[in-house]
Amino acid sequence: MKILPIRNEKDYQKALDRLEDIFDAKKGTEEGDELEILSILIDRYENENFPIGMPDPIEAIKFRMEQMGMNQKDLAEVVGFKSRVSEILNKKRKLTLDMIRKLNTNLHIPTEVLVQDY
Numbered sequence: 001m002k003i004l005p006i007r008n009e010k011d012y013q014k015a016l017d018r019l020e021d022i023f024d025a026k027k028g029t030e031e032g033d034e035l036e037i038l039s040i041l042i043d044r045y046e047n048e049n050f051p052i053g054m055p056d057p058i059e060a061i062k063f064r065m066e067q068m069g070m071n072q073k074d075l076a077e078v079v080g081f082k083s084r085v086s087e088i089l090n091k092k093r094k095l096t097l098d099m100i101r102k103l104n105t106n107l108h109i110p111t112e113v114l115v116q117d118y
Helices: 009-021 030-049 057-068 072-079 082-089 097-107
Strands: none
Touching: 009 030, 057 072, 057 082, 057 097, 072 082, 072 097
16 A cells, blocks of 8 residues: 555546545455545545535525425524515525524524625
8 A cells, every 4th residue: 555645636536546446445454544544635635626615695595495395484484574584585684693593503504604795
């Protein structure tokens, strides 16, 4: 097992190819250890070179509503009046701190997402 740092796209592709070759390796074996180390290196390279930004707060709310099978009436029960929900979803009203807390508690959307500007 010879593992090298991933410094560029060529190294990254080699690491991905090797990871695919040993993907089913058993834990505790030499290949299993190699798999674990390669996974860490690949994850680090991807986080540094292909960062994924946080989603738009309103899009996160809409996505979570869809996941939970909620409609605007259901969301109104969480944050207040139905007209307020419509204004929020159309980005005409900003989320208040109280709304952010309720959305975090009831829809389990991270506060870091909800407090962003939009």
